[in-house]
Amino acid sequence: MAAVSNTFENVKATILSAHESVTSGEKVNFYNSWAENYDQDVAVLDYRAPSLAANSISSHFRGDREAAVVLDVACGTGLVARQMKRHGFGHFVGIDGSEAMLTLARESELYQDLNQSMLGEGPLPVQKGLFDVVVIVGALSAGQVPVNVVRELCKATKPGGHVCMTTRSNLKNVEYKAALEHELKQMEDEGLWTCVEVAEVEDWERAVSEQENGYISGVVYLYRKLQL
Numbered sequence: 001m002a003a004v005s006n007t008f009e010n011v012k013a014t015i016l017s018a019h020e021s022v023t024s025g026e027k028v029n030f031y032n033s034w035a036e037n038y039d040q041d042v043a044v045l046d047y048r049a050p051s052l053a054a055n056s057i058s059s060h061f062r063g064d065r066e067a068a069v070v071l072d073v074a075c076g077t078g079l080v081a082r083q084m085k086r087h088g089f090g091h092f093v094g095i096d097g098s099e100a101m102l103t104l105a106r107e108s109e110l111y112q113d114l115n116q117s118m119l120g121e122g123p124l125p126v127q128k129g130l131f132d133v134v135v136i137v138g139a140l141s142a143g144q145v146p147v148n149v150v151r152e153l154c155k156a157t158k159p160g161g162h163v164c165m166t167t168r169s170n171l172k173n174v175e176y177k178a179a180l181e182h183e184l185k186q187m188e189d190e191g192l193w194t195c196v197e198v199a200e201v202e203d204w205e206r207a208v209s210e211q212e213n214g215y216i217s218g219v220v221y222l223y224r225k226l227q228l
């Protein structure tokens, strides 16, 4: 059953409780328990990352959107596919570690295929070089998806296809963000992809930590995979 809209203080308490989850498995368990309220709660946080990522992809994608195959990594309940559908994309495959989030993604009827998989524990469970767009939103951050997964995202992408990634720029994520940007640059130096856009967004989402007020900032990265 859909939950009623939560207060900001309650949502903040929920997110802060997630900080007790140390391992990826514990984090995914947290999402299992949050799944039913996730969409309503992130709306309270003014969470705009799915629409910001979809806007970035839409501004740079050239080609047949209906025919394009999109891999939504850490798809959660399906907020990214919902936003991309508004831009004319119609074929989605999703991956997530949380069975409860995947159940809601399945109910959205947006995805042709959904797979349960822990990211960072090996190759992605998809065919390499197949996807026109690979997107990961809200999951590249400290304690969630390890940085080295971005190489797997690139492997899943067609030559000429796009990889869109987001991360937060808040205090807790400073080290992770630096490691992520180092890896993105390293892969560019290796000739795997080229940077299309890096968009820094000030009002990313409402801050929930004790050290920050107002809104935290975040980043959308868009890369194009090169022909090898």
Ligand SMILES: C[S@@+](CC[C@H](N)C(=O)[O-])C[C@H]1O[C@@H](n2cnc3c(N)ncnc32)[C@H](O)[C@@H]1O
Pocket: 024, 027, 028, 031, 049, 050, 073, 074, 075, 076, 077, 078, 079, 080, 096, 097, 098, 101, 117, 118, 119, 120, 136, 137, 138, 139, 143, 144, 145, 146
């Ligand atoms: C903040 S949600 C983002 C969901 C969706 N992309 C969105 O923007 O609404 C993070 C998602 O990443 C998944 N996740 C986090 N760490 C993971 C991991 N190591 N392996 C697989 N899934 C993971 C969680 O289960 C959750 O669904």
